[in-house]
Amino acid sequence: MRVAGILLVEDDPSVRTALELALTRQGHSVTSYATGEEALDHIRARRPEIAILDVMLPGIDGVEVCRRIRKLDQLPVILLTARGDDLDVVVGLEAGADDYVVKPVEPRVLDARIRAVLRRAESAASDRITFGDLVIDRGALKVTLAGKEIHLTPTELRLLLELVRHPGQVLNRRYLLRAVWDHTHIADSRLVDACVQRIRAKIEPKPAEPVFIHTVRGFGYRFSPP
Amino acid sequence: MRVAGILLVEDDPSVRTALELALTRQGHSVTSYATGEEALDHIRARRPEIAILDVMLPGIDGVEVCRRIRKLDQLPVILLTARGDDLDVVVGLEAGADDYVVKPVEPRVLDARIRAVLRRAESAASDRITFGDLVIDRGALKVTLAGKEIHLTPTELRLLLELVRHPGQVLNRRYLLRAVWDHTHIADSRLVDACVQRIRAKIEPKPAEPVFIHTVRGFGYRFSPP
DNA sequence: ACGCCGTGTCACAGTTTGGTGACACATACC
DNA sequence: GGTATGTGTCACCAAACTGTGACACGGCGT
Numbered sequence: 001m002r003v004a005g006i007l008l009v010e011d012d013p014s015v016r017t018a019l020e021l022a023l024t025r026q027g028h029s030v031t032s033y034a035t036g037e038e039a040l041d042h043i044r045a046r047r048p049e050i051a052i053l054d055v056m057l058p059g060i061d062g063v064e065v066c067r068r069i070r071k072l073d074q075l076p077v078i079l080l081t082a083r084g085d086d087l088d089v090v091v092g093l094e095a096g097a098d099d100y101v102v103k104p105v106e107p108r109v110l111d112a113r114i115r116a117v118l119r120r121a122e123s124a125a126s127d128r129i130t131f132g133d134l135v136i137d138r139g140a141l142k143v144t145l146a147g148k149e150i151h152l153t154p155t156e157l158r159l160l161l162e163l164v165r166h167p168g169q170v171l172n173r174r175y176l177l178r179a180v181w182d183h184t185h186i187a188d189s190r191l192v193d194a195c196v197q198r199i200r201a202k203i204e205p206k207p208a209e210p211v212f213i214h215t216v217r218g219f220g221y222r223f224s225p226p
Numbered sequence: 227m228r229v230a231g232i233l234l235v236e237d238d239p240s241v242r243t244a245l246e247l248a249l250t251r252q253g254h255s256v257t258s259y260a261t262g263e264e265a266l267d268h269i270r271a272r273r274p275e276i277a278i279l280d281v282m283l284p285g286i287d288g289v290e291v292c293r294r295i296r297k298l299d300q301l302p303v304i305l306l307t308a309r310g311d312d313l314d315v316v317v318g319l320e321a322g323a324d325d326y327v328v329k330p331v332e333p334r335v336l337d338a339r340i341r342a343v344l345r346r347a348e349s350a351a352s353d354r355i356t357f358g359d360l361v362i363d364r365g366a367l368k369v370t371l372a373g374k375e376i377h378l379t380p381t382e383l384r385l386l387l388e389l390v391r392h393p394g395q396v397l398n399r400r401y402l403l404r405a406v407w408d409h410t411h412i413a414d415s416r417l418v419d420a421c422v423q424r425i426r427a428k429i430e431p432k433p434a435e436p437v438f439i440h441t442v443r444g445f446g447y448r449f450s451p452p
Numbered sequence: 453a454c455g456c457c458g459t460g461t462c463a464c465a466g467t468t469t470g471g472t473g474a475c476a477c478a479t480a481c482c
Numbered sequence: 483g484g485t486a487t488g489t490g491t492c493a494c495c496a497a498a499c500t501g502t503g504a505c506a507c508g509g510c511g512t
Contacts, residue, residue, distance in 0.1 A: 070253070127338035139338065140450070141396045141442055153499055154444025190459085191501065197460060198500095208460090217458065217509085379488055417490065419470060424489095426471095434471085443469070443498070453512105460507070468499070475492085482485075 006114070007048035008032035009039045009065065010080065011057050015103070019052075022107035028114070036060035040068055048075065050118060052110075053097075055081040066097050076117045080105070129164060131225035134203060134212060136164060145203055155180065156199050159192070163213060163223035172220035196221055231255030232340070233274035235265045235291065236306070237283050241329070245278075248333035254340070262286035266294060274301065276344060278336075281307040281318070292321040302347045304339060306331070346391060355390060357451035360429060360438060362390060371429055381406065382425050385418070389439060389449035398446035422447055 006023055010016040011034050020030045031048065033039040036057050043051075051069060053062035060068075066077045079097045098117045101110060127139040133146040141157060143150045152160065158180045163171060173192045181191065196215075200207040211226045232249055236242040237260050246256045257272055259265040262283050269277075277295055279288035286294075292303045305323045318326050324343045327336060353365035359372040367383060369376045378386065384406045389397060397405075399418045407417065422441075426433040437452045 075253075127335055138335070139342075139395045140448060141445055155500070157444075189501085190503085193459065194461085194501075197462095200460095215459070381489070415490085416470085416492085420472095420490075423471065423473095441470070455512090456510085458507105458509090461505085463504095464502090466500090466502105469497085471496085472494085473492105474494105475490105477488105477490085479488075480486085482483100 005048040005050075006030045007039060007043065007051040007075075009034075009036060009051070009057065009062065010054040011035065012054075015054075019107075019110070023111070023114075026107065026111045028111075036062065036065035036068075039065060043069065043075070050076045050078065050114060052078045052080060052114075055079055063097075078110075078113060078117060131164075131167075131212065134225075136160070143203065150202050152199065152202060155195060156202070159195050160199055160203075160223075163221060166223070168222065168224045170216045170219050170222045176220065192221075231257060231274055233265060233269065233272060233277040234258035235260075235262060235277070235283065235288065236280040237261065238280075241280075245333075245336070249337070249340075252333060252337040254337075260284075262288065262291035265291060269295065269298065269301075276302045276304065276340060276347075278304045278306060278340075281305055289317050289321045289323075292318070292323050296322045300347070302343045304336075304343060342392070342395075357390075357393075357438065360451075362386070369429065376428050378425065378428060382421060382428070385421050386425055386429075386439075386449075389447060392449070394448065394450045396442045396445050396448045402446065418447075 006028050008016065008019060008023070008030055010019060010032065013034070016032050016034070020032050023030050031042075033042070036053075037059055039051070039053075040060075051066075053065050055062040057065070062079055062081075066079060069075050069077060076098045078099045078101055080101050080103055082103050099113050101113055128135055128137045130136075135144045137143070138161065143152055143157070143160070159176065162176060162179045173189075176192050177189070180195075196213055197207075200210055200213055203212060204210050212223060214222045214224060216222055232254050234242065234245060234249070234256055236245060236258065239260070242258050242260065246258050249256045257268075257274065259268070262279070263285055265277070265279075266286075277292075279291050281288040283291070288305055288307075292305060295301050295303060302324045303322070304325045304327055305318045306327050306329055307318075308329055324346065325339050327339055354361060354363045356362075361370045363369070364387065369378055369383070369386070385402065388402060388405045399415075402418050403415065406421075422439055423433075426436055426439055429438060430436045438449060440448045440450060442448055
Protein backbone atom coordinates (compact mmCIF):
# COMPACT_ATOMS: atom_id res chain seq x y z
CA MET A 1 0.00 0.00 0.00
CA ARG A 2 1.12 3.47 -0.82
CA VAL A 3 2.44 5.42 2.10
CA ALA A 4 1.87 9.13 2.33
CA GLY A 5 4.13 11.47 4.23
CA ILE A 6 1.81 13.44 6.46
CA LEU A 7 2.64 16.64 8.25
CA LEU A 8 0.42 16.96 11.30
CA VAL A 9 0.12 20.15 13.33
CA GLU A 10 -1.91 19.92 16.52
CA ASP A 11 -1.19 21.54 19.85
CA ASP A 12 -3.13 19.25 22.14
CA PRO A 13 -0.69 16.44 22.95
CA SER A 14 -3.33 13.80 23.56
CA VAL A 15 -5.16 14.49 20.30
CA ARG A 16 -1.83 14.68 18.50
CA THR A 17 -0.58 11.32 19.66
CA ALA A 18 -3.95 9.72 19.07
CA LEU A 19 -4.10 10.95 15.49
CA GLU A 20 -0.50 10.07 14.91
CA LEU A 21 -1.11 6.55 16.09
CA ALA A 22 -4.28 6.15 14.06
CA LEU A 23 -2.73 7.45 10.87
CA THR A 24 0.36 5.34 11.32
CA ARG A 25 -1.89 2.32 11.70
CA GLN A 26 -3.50 3.22 8.37
CA GLY A 27 -0.09 2.93 6.79
CA HIS A 28 0.91 6.58 6.64
CA SER A 29 4.14 8.04 7.79
CA VAL A 30 3.50 10.97 10.09
CA THR A 31 5.59 13.85 11.31
CA SER A 32 3.90 16.06 13.85
CA TYR A 33 4.47 19.46 15.38
CA ALA A 34 2.73 21.39 18.11
CA THR A 35 2.99 24.79 16.48
CA GLY A 36 2.72 26.33 13.04
CA GLU A 37 6.14 27.92 13.31
CA GLU A 38 7.88 24.60 13.80
CA ALA A 39 5.93 23.06 10.96
CA LEU A 40 6.77 25.90 8.57
CA ASP A 41 10.40 25.71 9.57
CA HIS A 42 10.62 22.07 8.68
CA ILE A 43 8.25 21.77 5.79
CA ARG A 44 10.93 22.31 3.17
CA ALA A 45 13.20 19.68 4.56
CA ARG A 46 10.47 17.11 5.17
CA ARG A 47 8.69 17.43 1.85
CA PRO A 48 5.43 15.96 3.08
CA GLU A 49 2.74 15.00 0.63
CA ILE A 50 -0.06 16.51 2.63
CA ALA A 51 -0.53 18.72 5.68
CA ILE A 52 -3.19 18.32 8.32
CA LEU A 53 -3.56 21.46 10.39
CA ASP A 54 -5.54 22.19 13.49
CA VAL A 55 -7.18 25.58 13.14
CA MET A 56 -6.79 26.55 16.79
CA LEU A 57 -3.10 26.81 17.42
CA PRO A 58 -1.01 28.96 19.73
CA GLY A 59 0.85 31.61 17.78
CA ILE A 60 0.14 31.37 14.07
CA ASP A 61 -3.22 29.67 13.59
CA GLY A 62 -3.92 26.85 11.18
CA VAL A 63 -5.56 29.03 8.57
CA GLU A 64 -2.54 31.29 8.46
CA VAL A 65 -0.22 28.31 8.28
CA CYS A 66 -2.29 27.09 5.37
CA ARG A 67 -1.97 30.43 3.66
CA ARG A 68 1.80 30.42 4.07
CA ILE A 69 2.11 26.84 2.92
CA ARG A 70 0.21 27.80 -0.18
CA LYS A 71 2.76 30.47 -0.91
CA LEU A 72 5.57 27.97 -0.59
CA ASP A 73 4.17 24.94 -2.25
CA GLN A 74 1.26 23.16 -3.89
CA LEU A 75 1.04 20.96 -0.83
CA PRO A 76 -2.51 19.78 -0.22
CA VAL A 77 -3.94 20.89 3.13
CA ILE A 78 -6.68 19.53 5.34
CA LEU A 79 -7.89 21.75 8.17
CA LEU A 80 -9.08 20.36 11.47
CA THR A 81 -11.44 22.28 13.67
CA ALA A 82 -13.10 21.60 16.98
CA ARG A 83 -16.39 23.32 16.30
CA GLY A 84 -18.54 23.19 13.26
CA ASP A 85 -18.21 26.91 12.97
CA ASP A 86 -19.32 27.94 9.50
CA LEU A 87 -17.23 31.03 9.44
CA ASP A 88 -14.13 28.93 9.79
CA VAL A 89 -15.10 26.84 6.81
CA VAL A 90 -15.32 29.88 4.61
CA VAL A 91 -12.06 31.32 5.83
CA GLY A 92 -10.33 28.00 5.54
CA LEU A 93 -11.42 27.37 2.03
CA GLU A 94 -10.45 30.89 1.08
CA ALA A 95 -7.01 30.27 2.47
CA GLY A 96 -6.74 27.45 -0.04
CA ALA A 97 -7.42 24.41 2.10
CA ASP A 98 -8.36 21.31 0.14
CA ASP A 99 -10.65 19.86 2.73
CA TYR A 100 -12.09 20.58 6.10
CA VAL A 101 -12.68 18.07 8.87
CA VAL A 102 -14.50 18.60 12.14
CA LYS A 103 -13.11 17.06 15.32
CA PRO A 104 -13.57 14.58 16.76
CA VAL A 105 -13.01 12.58 13.62
CA GLU A 106 -12.93 8.85 13.17
CA PRO A 107 -9.58 7.65 11.87
CA ARG A 108 -11.09 5.85 8.90
CA VAL A 109 -12.97 8.96 7.87
CA LEU A 110 -9.85 11.06 8.10
CA ASP A 111 -7.97 8.44 6.15
CA ALA A 112 -10.59 8.52 3.42
CA ARG A 113 -10.37 12.31 3.25
CA ILE A 114 -6.61 12.16 3.02
CA ARG A 115 -6.71 9.69 0.18
CA ALA A 116 -9.34 11.70 -1.65
CA VAL A 117 -7.32 14.88 -1.38
CA LEU A 118 -4.15 13.13 -2.50
CA ARG A 119 -5.90 11.61 -5.46
CA ARG A 120 -7.25 14.97 -6.44
CA ALA A 121 -3.87 16.62 -6.05
CA GLU A 122 -2.18 13.98 -8.10
CA SER A 123 -4.60 14.16 -10.95
CA ALA A 124 -4.39 17.94 -10.94
CA ALA A 125 -0.70 17.62 -11.61
CA SER A 126 -1.24 15.62 -14.72
CA ASP A 127 -1.44 17.45 -17.97
CA ARG A 128 -5.17 17.92 -18.10
CA ILE A 129 -7.73 20.47 -18.97
CA THR A 130 -11.20 20.38 -17.52
CA PHE A 131 -14.30 22.03 -18.91
CA GLY A 132 -17.22 21.08 -16.78
CA ASP A 133 -17.86 17.41 -17.40
CA LEU A 134 -15.30 17.27 -20.15
CA VAL A 135 -11.75 16.34 -19.22
CA ILE A 136 -9.01 16.32 -21.80
CA ASP A 137 -5.75 14.70 -20.81
CA ARG A 138 -3.10 15.77 -23.24
CA GLY A 139 -0.48 13.42 -21.91
CA ALA A 140 -2.57 10.30 -21.97
CA LEU A 141 -4.51 11.53 -25.02
CA LYS A 142 -7.70 10.60 -23.27
CA VAL A 143 -11.00 12.39 -23.27
CA THR A 144 -13.59 11.72 -20.63
CA LEU A 145 -17.11 13.03 -20.32
CA ALA A 146 -18.63 12.82 -16.87
CA GLY A 147 -16.06 10.20 -15.98
CA LYS A 148 -16.80 8.00 -18.97
CA GLU A 149 -13.97 7.63 -21.45
CA ILE A 150 -14.79 8.83 -24.94
CA HIS A 151 -13.03 7.33 -27.89
CA LEU A 152 -11.89 9.89 -30.43
CA THR A 153 -10.10 9.06 -33.63
CA PRO A 154 -6.69 10.66 -34.25
CA THR A 155 -8.04 13.41 -36.49
CA GLU A 156 -10.91 14.15 -34.17
CA LEU A 157 -8.54 14.37 -31.27
CA ARG A 158 -6.15 16.68 -33.09
CA LEU A 159 -9.00 18.95 -34.09
CA LEU A 160 -10.43 19.03 -30.59
CA LEU A 161 -7.03 19.81 -29.12
CA GLU A 162 -6.55 22.61 -31.60
CA LEU A 163 -9.91 24.12 -30.69
CA VAL A 164 -9.21 23.73 -27.00
CA ARG A 165 -5.83 25.41 -27.35
CA HIS A 166 -7.72 28.61 -28.12
CA PRO A 167 -10.72 28.56 -25.84
CA GLY A 168 -13.26 31.24 -26.66
CA GLN A 169 -11.59 32.10 -29.97
CA VAL A 170 -13.30 31.63 -33.28
CA LEU A 171 -11.12 29.57 -35.59
CA ASN A 172 -11.91 29.58 -39.27
CA ARG A 173 -11.92 26.52 -41.46
CA ARG A 174 -8.80 27.42 -43.35
CA TYR A 175 -6.83 27.77 -40.14
CA LEU A 176 -8.11 24.47 -38.82
CA LEU A 177 -7.34 22.71 -42.08
CA ARG A 178 -3.78 23.93 -41.90
CA ALA A 179 -3.34 23.15 -38.24
CA VAL A 180 -4.92 19.73 -38.11
CA TRP A 181 -4.56 18.31 -41.58
CA ASP A 182 -1.42 18.42 -43.64
CA HIS A 183 -0.79 21.32 -45.95
CA THR A 184 -1.85 19.36 -49.00
CA HIS A 185 -5.44 20.25 -48.33
CA ILE A 186 -6.23 23.61 -49.75
CA ALA A 187 -9.22 25.86 -49.92
CA ASP A 188 -12.73 25.08 -49.00
CA SER A 189 -14.03 21.68 -48.14
CA ARG A 190 -16.60 20.16 -45.89
CA LEU A 191 -13.88 18.28 -44.14
CA VAL A 192 -13.77 20.40 -41.03
CA ASP A 193 -17.54 20.46 -40.73
CA ALA A 194 -17.76 16.73 -40.95
CA CYS A 195 -15.08 16.26 -38.36
CA VAL A 196 -16.67 18.74 -35.98
CA GLN A 197 -19.91 16.90 -36.41
CA ARG A 198 -18.27 13.63 -35.51
CA ILE A 199 -16.72 15.11 -32.41
CA ARG A 200 -20.03 16.61 -31.37
CA ALA A 201 -21.74 13.28 -31.77
CA LYS A 202 -19.30 11.96 -29.21
CA ILE A 203 -18.90 14.72 -26.66
CA GLU A 204 -22.06 16.78 -26.85
CA PRO A 205 -24.96 15.57 -24.74
CA LYS A 206 -27.29 17.02 -27.38
CA PRO A 207 -25.34 17.44 -30.61
CA ALA A 208 -28.10 19.63 -32.02
CA GLU A 209 -27.51 22.16 -29.24
CA PRO A 210 -23.76 22.10 -28.79
CA VAL A 211 -22.37 23.15 -25.46
CA PHE A 212 -18.66 22.90 -26.23
CA ILE A 213 -18.05 23.48 -29.92
CA HIS A 214 -20.13 26.36 -31.19
CA THR A 215 -20.74 27.20 -34.81
CA VAL A 216 -20.12 30.81 -35.71
CA ARG A 217 -21.94 31.21 -38.94
CA GLY A 218 -19.79 32.56 -41.72
CA PHE A 219 -16.60 32.34 -39.69
CA GLY A 220 -15.87 28.97 -38.21
CA TYR A 221 -16.00 27.25 -34.86
CA ARG A 222 -15.37 28.29 -31.30
CA PHE A 223 -14.66 26.08 -28.35
CA SER A 224 -16.01 27.52 -25.17
CA PRO A 225 -16.86 25.79 -21.95
CA PRO A 226 -20.48 25.76 -20.89
CA MET B 227 18.76 24.89 5.98
CA ARG B 228 18.53 23.08 2.73
CA VAL B 229 17.43 25.17 -0.20
CA ALA B 230 15.39 23.05 -2.53
CA GLY B 231 13.61 23.81 -5.74
CA ILE B 232 14.05 24.27 -9.42
CA LEU B 233 17.27 25.23 -11.15
CA LEU B 234 16.41 27.08 -14.34
CA VAL B 235 18.96 27.87 -17.00
CA GLU B 236 17.78 30.07 -19.85
CA ASP B 237 19.71 32.82 -21.58
CA ASP B 238 16.81 34.85 -22.96
CA PRO B 239 15.91 37.20 -20.10
CA SER B 240 12.27 37.59 -21.10
CA VAL B 241 11.69 33.85 -21.34
CA ARG B 242 13.60 33.34 -18.13
CA THR B 243 11.57 35.78 -16.08
CA ALA B 244 8.34 34.55 -17.59
CA LEU B 245 9.12 30.97 -16.69
CA GLU B 246 10.36 31.95 -13.29
CA LEU B 247 7.16 33.80 -12.58
CA ALA B 248 4.95 31.02 -13.88
CA LEU B 249 6.75 28.33 -11.92
CA THR B 250 6.73 30.38 -8.76
CA ARG B 251 2.98 30.81 -9.21
CA GLN B 252 2.67 27.04 -9.43
CA GLY B 253 4.26 26.91 -6.02
CA HIS B 254 7.81 26.04 -6.94
CA SER B 255 10.86 27.80 -5.69
CA VAL B 256 13.06 28.78 -8.58
CA THR B 257 16.68 29.80 -8.95
CA SER B 258 17.69 30.83 -12.43
CA TYR B 259 20.88 31.41 -14.33
CA ALA B 260 21.65 32.70 -17.80
CA THR B 261 24.55 30.37 -18.52
CA GLY B 262 25.50 26.79 -17.91
CA GLU B 263 28.76 27.79 -16.25
CA GLU B 264 27.01 29.76 -13.52
CA ALA B 265 24.54 26.98 -12.99
CA LEU B 266 27.22 24.34 -12.66
CA ASP B 267 29.16 26.59 -10.32
CA HIS B 268 26.24 26.87 -7.95
CA ILE B 269 24.59 23.54 -8.29
CA ARG B 270 26.51 22.04 -5.38
CA ALA B 271 25.55 24.80 -3.00
CA ARG B 272 21.94 25.07 -4.11
CA ARG B 273 21.10 21.38 -4.17
CA PRO B 274 18.07 21.80 -6.43
CA GLU B 275 15.57 19.01 -6.86
CA ILE B 276 15.34 19.33 -10.60
CA ALA B 277 17.09 21.21 -13.39
CA ILE B 278 15.37 22.78 -16.38
CA LEU B 279 17.84 23.59 -19.10
CA ASP B 280 17.46 25.47 -22.34
CA VAL B 281 19.34 23.59 -25.04
CA MET B 282 20.57 26.69 -26.86
CA LEU B 283 22.86 28.49 -24.48
CA PRO B 284 25.91 30.67 -24.97
CA GLY B 285 29.06 28.82 -23.95
CA ILE B 286 28.30 25.33 -22.71
CA ASP B 287 25.01 24.24 -24.24
CA GLY B 288 22.16 22.65 -22.32
CA VAL B 289 22.96 19.12 -23.44
CA GLU B 290 26.51 19.44 -22.21
CA VAL B 291 25.29 20.91 -18.92
CA CYS B 292 22.98 17.92 -18.65
CA ARG B 293 25.87 15.54 -19.24
CA ARG B 294 27.99 17.21 -16.56
CA ILE B 295 25.14 17.29 -14.09
CA ARG B 296 24.71 13.59 -14.64
CA LYS B 297 28.31 13.04 -13.67
CA LEU B 298 27.82 14.98 -10.45
CA ASP B 299 24.45 13.86 -9.34
CA GLN B 300 21.25 11.94 -9.91
CA LEU B 301 19.50 15.27 -10.39
CA PRO B 302 16.53 14.97 -12.76
CA VAL B 303 16.83 17.13 -15.87
CA ILE B 304 14.27 18.55 -18.25
CA LEU B 305 15.55 20.00 -21.50
CA LEU B 306 13.86 22.91 -23.22
CA THR B 307 14.14 23.36 -26.94
CA ALA B 308 12.71 25.42 -29.74
CA ARG B 309 10.05 23.65 -31.75
CA GLY B 310 10.67 20.38 -33.49
CA ASP B 311 14.39 20.01 -33.72
CA ASP B 312 14.63 16.24 -33.98
CA LEU B 313 18.36 16.02 -33.73
CA ASP B 314 18.17 17.57 -30.30
CA VAL B 315 15.85 14.88 -29.05
CA VAL B 316 18.35 12.19 -29.86
CA VAL B 317 21.26 13.99 -28.30
CA GLY B 318 19.20 14.96 -25.29
CA LEU B 319 18.10 11.44 -24.56
CA GLU B 320 21.65 10.24 -24.98
CA ALA B 321 22.82 12.83 -22.52
CA GLY B 322 20.43 11.34 -20.00
CA ALA B 323 17.69 13.95 -19.84
CA ASP B 324 14.53 12.77 -18.09
CA ASP B 325 12.16 14.72 -20.21
CA TYR B 326 12.10 16.98 -23.16
CA VAL B 327 9.82 19.98 -23.61
CA VAL B 328 9.30 22.07 -26.71
CA LYS B 329 9.07 25.83 -26.40
CA PRO B 330 6.86 27.72 -26.19
CA VAL B 331 5.42 25.71 -23.35
CA GLU B 332 2.32 26.42 -21.34
CA PRO B 333 3.04 26.77 -17.62
CA ARG B 334 0.58 24.08 -16.65
CA VAL B 335 2.16 21.66 -19.07
CA LEU B 336 5.63 22.39 -17.78
CA ASP B 337 4.37 22.07 -14.24
CA ALA B 338 2.85 18.70 -15.02
CA ARG B 339 6.08 17.52 -16.59
CA ILE B 340 8.07 18.68 -13.59
CA ARG B 341 5.81 16.83 -11.21
CA ALA B 342 5.90 13.74 -13.37
CA VAL B 343 9.67 13.76 -13.48
CA LEU B 344 9.92 14.33 -9.74
CA ARG B 345 7.49 11.53 -9.05
CA ARG B 346 9.43 9.29 -11.35
CA ALA B 347 12.70 10.24 -9.72
CA GLU B 348 11.24 9.49 -6.35
CA SER B 349 9.94 6.09 -7.36
CA ALA B 350 13.24 5.37 -9.08
CA ALA B 351 14.78 5.40 -5.65
CA SER B 352 13.10 2.08 -5.15
CA ASP B 353 14.13 -0.60 -7.55
CA ARG B 354 10.77 -2.20 -7.84
CA ILE B 355 7.61 -0.99 -9.37
CA THR B 356 4.33 -2.77 -8.99
CA PHE B 357 1.32 -2.49 -11.23
CA GLY B 358 -1.30 -4.87 -10.05
CA ASP B 359 0.00 -8.35 -10.76
CA LEU B 360 2.97 -7.04 -12.63
CA VAL B 361 6.18 -6.42 -10.71
CA ILE B 362 9.17 -4.91 -12.41
CA ASP B 363 12.42 -5.12 -10.54
CA ARG B 364 14.85 -2.71 -12.08
CA GLY B 365 17.69 -3.75 -9.90
CA ALA B 366 17.50 -7.41 -10.75
CA LEU B 367 16.08 -6.71 -14.21
CA LYS B 368 13.36 -9.19 -13.52
CA VAL B 369 9.70 -9.09 -14.33
CA THR B 370 7.14 -11.17 -12.53
CA LEU B 371 3.47 -11.61 -13.24
CA ALA B 372 1.36 -12.87 -10.38
CA GLY B 373 4.49 -14.17 -8.74
CA LYS B 374 5.65 -16.09 -11.78
CA GLU B 375 8.85 -14.86 -13.36
CA ILE B 376 8.55 -13.71 -16.95
CA HIS B 377 11.51 -13.87 -19.25
CA LEU B 378 11.95 -10.75 -21.35
CA THR B 379 14.73 -10.27 -23.85
CA PRO B 380 16.98 -7.21 -23.43
CA THR B 381 15.21 -5.14 -26.07
CA GLU B 382 11.81 -6.07 -24.75
CA LEU B 383 12.87 -5.11 -21.27
CA ARG B 384 14.25 -1.76 -22.39
CA LEU B 385 11.04 -0.98 -24.21
CA LEU B 386 8.89 -1.99 -21.27
CA LEU B 387 10.97 0.10 -18.90
CA GLU B 388 10.72 3.08 -21.19
CA LEU B 389 6.95 2.74 -21.29
CA VAL B 390 6.78 2.27 -17.55
CA ARG B 391 8.92 5.36 -16.96
CA HIS B 392 5.99 7.39 -18.27
CA PRO B 393 2.94 5.67 -16.87
CA GLY B 394 -0.29 6.87 -18.42
CA GLN B 395 1.49 8.87 -21.11
CA VAL B 396 1.19 8.13 -24.78
CA LEU B 397 4.60 7.66 -26.33
CA ASN B 398 4.90 7.73 -30.08
CA ARG B 399 6.89 5.29 -32.14
CA ARG B 400 9.54 7.75 -33.11
CA TYR B 401 10.23 8.57 -29.49
CA LEU B 402 10.36 4.93 -28.53
CA LEU B 403 12.64 4.09 -31.43
CA ARG B 404 15.04 6.73 -30.26
CA ALA B 405 14.83 5.93 -26.61
CA VAL B 406 15.10 2.17 -26.89
CA TRP B 407 16.96 1.55 -30.13
CA ASP B 408 19.80 3.62 -31.41
CA HIS B 409 19.12 6.47 -33.74
CA THR B 410 20.41 4.61 -36.78
CA HIS B 411 16.94 3.26 -37.40
CA ILE B 412 14.81 5.04 -39.90
CA ALA B 413 11.66 6.64 -38.64
CA ASP B 414 9.17 4.45 -40.38
CA SER B 415 9.37 0.91 -39.17
CA ARG B 416 7.20 -1.72 -37.63
CA LEU B 417 9.91 -2.53 -35.18
CA VAL B 418 8.19 -0.99 -32.20
CA ASP B 419 4.91 -2.69 -33.04
CA ALA B 420 6.57 -6.05 -33.29
CA CYS B 421 8.36 -5.61 -30.00
CA VAL B 422 5.23 -4.46 -28.23
CA GLN B 423 3.46 -7.47 -29.58
CA ARG B 424 6.17 -9.73 -28.18
CA ILE B 425 5.99 -8.12 -24.78
CA ARG B 426 2.23 -8.44 -24.78
CA ALA B 427 2.46 -12.10 -25.59
CA LYS B 428 4.47 -12.48 -22.41
CA ILE B 429 2.85 -10.18 -19.91
CA GLU B 430 -0.72 -9.78 -21.03
CA PRO B 431 -3.16 -12.43 -19.85
CA LYS B 432 -5.11 -11.89 -23.08
CA PRO B 433 -2.84 -10.22 -25.62
CA ALA B 434 -5.81 -9.37 -27.82
CA GLU B 435 -7.24 -7.25 -25.00
CA PRO B 436 -4.19 -5.67 -23.46
CA VAL B 437 -4.39 -4.50 -19.88
CA PHE B 438 -0.96 -2.92 -19.56
CA ILE B 439 0.24 -1.68 -22.92
CA HIS B 440 -2.54 0.06 -24.80
CA THR B 441 -2.49 0.99 -28.45
CA VAL B 442 -3.49 4.56 -29.20
CA ARG B 443 -4.21 4.46 -32.88
CA GLY B 444 -2.43 7.11 -34.87
CA PHE B 445 -0.26 8.14 -31.92
CA GLY B 446 1.57 5.33 -30.23
CA TYR B 447 1.42 3.25 -27.09
CA ARG B 448 0.51 3.97 -23.51
CA PHE B 449 1.42 1.98 -20.45
CA SER B 450 -1.20 2.20 -17.80
CA PRO B 451 -1.84 -0.09 -14.93
CA PRO B 452 -5.15 -1.93 -14.92
C1' DA C 453 -43.56 32.78 -48.78
C1' DC C 454 -39.53 31.92 -51.31
C1' DG C 455 -34.98 30.95 -52.56
C1' DC C 456 -30.23 31.15 -51.13
C1' DC C 457 -26.41 30.21 -48.55
C1' DG C 458 -24.09 28.03 -44.95
C1' DT C 459 -24.20 24.07 -42.21
C1' DG C 460 -25.77 19.35 -40.43
C1' DT C 461 -26.21 14.55 -41.53
C1' DC C 462 -25.28 10.24 -43.50
C1' DA C 463 -23.55 6.37 -46.10
C1' DC C 464 -19.83 4.40 -48.50
C1' DA C 465 -15.58 3.17 -50.55
C1' DG C 466 -10.71 3.82 -50.59
C1' DT C 467 -6.96 4.22 -47.63
C1' DT C 468 -4.36 3.68 -43.55
C1' DT C 469 -3.07 1.35 -39.52
C1' DG C 470 -1.76 -2.12 -36.46
C1' DG C 471 -2.02 -7.27 -35.15
C1' DT C 472 -0.20 -11.55 -36.38
C1' DG C 473 2.64 -15.24 -37.74
C1' DA C 474 6.44 -16.59 -40.56
C1' DC C 475 11.05 -16.20 -41.63
C1' DA C 476 15.94 -14.99 -42.24
C1' DC C 477 19.88 -13.42 -40.26
C1' DA C 478 22.94 -12.46 -36.40
C1' DT C 479 24.82 -13.60 -32.16
C1' DA C 480 25.89 -16.17 -28.22
C1' DC C 481 26.47 -20.35 -26.09
C1' DC C 482 27.41 -25.16 -25.91
C1' DG D 483 30.08 -26.87 -35.83
C1' DG D 484 25.58 -27.02 -34.13
C1' DT D 485 21.94 -25.23 -31.52
C1' DA D 486 19.24 -21.98 -29.21
C1' DT D 487 17.97 -17.42 -28.71
C1' DG D 488 17.24 -12.76 -30.04
C1' DT D 489 16.10 -9.37 -33.47
C1' DG D 490 14.60 -7.01 -37.60
C1' DT D 491 11.59 -7.39 -41.70
C1' DC D 492 7.85 -8.76 -44.39
C1' DA D 493 3.30 -9.97 -46.15
C1' DC D 494 -1.27 -10.54 -45.23
C1' DC D 495 -5.60 -9.45 -43.09
C1' DA D 496 -9.06 -7.33 -40.40
C1' DA D 497 -10.46 -3.34 -38.48
C1' DA D 498 -10.53 1.42 -38.13
C1' DC D 499 -10.40 5.77 -40.11
C1' DT D 500 -11.19 9.36 -43.42
C1' DG D 501 -12.62 12.17 -47.31
C1' DT D 502 -16.35 12.92 -50.31
C1' DG D 503 -20.65 13.85 -52.31
C1' DA D 504 -25.48 13.97 -52.02
C1' DC D 505 -29.07 15.60 -49.67
C1' DA D 506 -31.69 17.74 -45.68
C1' DC D 507 -32.35 21.56 -42.93
C1' DG D 508 -32.81 26.08 -41.16
C1' DG D 509 -31.98 30.94 -40.78
C1' DC D 510 -31.91 35.18 -43.28
C1' DG D 511 -32.78 38.65 -46.56
C1' DT D 512 -35.87 39.96 -50.10
